[in-house]
Amino acid sequence: DAKTTQPPSMDCAEGRAANLPCNHSTISGNEYVYWYRQIHSQGPQYIIHGLKNNETNEMASLIITEDRKSSTLILPHATLRDTAVYYCIVRSTGNQFYFGTGTSLTVIP
């Protein structure tokens, strides 16, 4: 599975959009981009995933660049409860995830 690179930490004002970047320059054609978050040692929570096209669900939007070498997770209106560690994962045919160190997002009131 391709390696991902994320900034270690970010801040976002409450109510504003949080844009979390992820680089995955070695991604191959059959690898999906997944985003999970983990709040204070709870189990990771699934957010969204995509292969080539941009995706949106009730939690977030995922923007994948045309060359698929990077992506951005967008939380449209961040709340205090969105404070968590966000993991960007690139995953191929195997079912296992390889988690990096993630981005610690702090939403500031």
Added chain:
Amino acid sequence: KAGVTQTPRYLIKTRGQQVTLSCSPISGHRSVSWYQQTPGQGLQFLFEYFSETQRNKGNFPGRFSGRQFSNSRSEMNVSTLELGDSALYLCASSLMAGAGNEQFFGPGTRLTVL
């Protein structure tokens, strides 16, 4: 629909003992994966089971083993516990195996080895 459940939630053992952790996947899910999370190493993949067969295995010693039952419930066992085995053990289930299937994680079992 109930989520992934793990039992017990907390466990304290001493070095040399063995431990068995249990995971019940979401109803209808046939794939179960196990992960170890520690402050130093982060989240690391242990193994994955699908239809009672181990499909993938991470880089852990043979003291770590697992199995899956016909109802998709899974157990993992750690023998001859070491202090370094203290961690949060997470189980995740997905409907099928394969990269397009999202995994749903349980709350974890926190194991402390004294």
